[in-house]
Amino acid sequence: MTYLVCYSPHKDDIGAIDLACQFARSEHDTVHALTVVPRGWETAVAGDTDRDFEQWAAQEGAASAAEALEVLARHTDVVSTATWVAGRSVPQAVCEQVDALGASLIVVGSGENGPRGYVTVTSKTDRMLHSAAVPVAIAPRGYRPVPDSRITRVTMGFRDDDASWTLLDLVASICARIGASLRLVTFAVRPRRMVVSAMRDDESDIFAQWKSQAQAGLDEAVTHLRDQGLVDVEAVLAQGRSWGGAMDSVEWGREDVLVVGSSSTHKLAQVFLGSSAAKILRNSTVPVIVVP
Known part of the structure; x- marks a missing residue:
């Protein structure tokens, strides 16, 4: 290769x-x-x-x-x-x-x-x-990995949709082959509060329900991977009031790489960035792999 x-x-x-x-x-x-x-x-x-x-x-x-x-x-x-x-x-x-x-x-x-x-x-x-x-x-601007280092941890952006599940098995097989750990991350960006105070509680309830569903999806993915024999796997629900805040809430190392999938709704077969992937890219301090 x-x-x-x-x-x-x-x-x-x-x-x-x-x-x-x-x-x-x-x-x-x-x-x-x-x-x-x-x-x-x-x-x-x-x-x-x-x-x-x-x-x-x-x-x-x-x-x-x-x-x-x-x-x-x-x-x-x-x-x-x-x-x-x-x-x-x-x-x-x-x-x-x-x-x-x-x-x-x-x-x-x-x-x-x-x-x-x-x-x-x-x-x-x-x-x-x-x-x-x-x-x-x-690669981030000015990227300098540890000399003679390898990729030791792969973080995958997980959306709990069909495209993410397909990508999950591919990334897991690569991690198993190179001996890297796998971390699944779903980014939970809290929407800005609306001016009308009567709607704030509804908005918070909706966000809390979404987080619960996202965590359930992560737990299911971890169970699936461990059933497949991949032991070194974890899941994180990264929260923030902005994409930058959500990214900063996750610990990143010098031997990390982040994998995101392209838009699952676009008709093109090539790599096409959706809004979420584009925001993740702009706020990443580690190398990002965009997969079609």
Whole structure:
């Protein structure tokens, strides 16, 4: 299995490569770093302008691949390669290479304009999330795992719907294979109180009933996993008055990864973020894997 990591020579953040190697180390798999450079026009323009541009792009691609190999060489226990391709669209070129390499996961970094330590989705990553047929992992900005570490705990966002139950068995099998513990989390974000005081009690009762149902779903999932032989599993109902508060109420470690499913109601087969998954992404301080 190959993890395809997107590498840009113009960014100081190498968190995506570190994350890809952390995944590969956990599964004894390989990492392939890919740089996408601009492609020249199909028809030549104004003398040798187009040819000069293509030569420049080729030099940039070759230099970037060499630089990626130097970074990858720090992970001496991970088998890795690096190449470059020319493309008009970075997301399209990456998805084409997924098919060519048989990659099982795309790994990208966060945007440079987002807060350090949090996941930030760039416009390119957003387009990739809407077109990728394989899961996409996003490293927080400035991600630095423990050197030579593996993934030791997987946290899965659990909605207690058909899509979550299907994803649950997949994630559980991976945890069993790599020796990681599994934690299920349902995020309970309390709605803002309404102005009319007469409706506050009804609103609180509805939220309390929803929490009770959510906890029952978590308990059922834990029982199901333990019946399947997965012992190291726990469940958390994370509460908060905002998505950030709910995320902060959960303890996160440097060897954690968070898995969320894409929208279960969208007709597209590719990764499509629903509102809940998008809010979880923006407030995450650990790597997030979005699964179609």
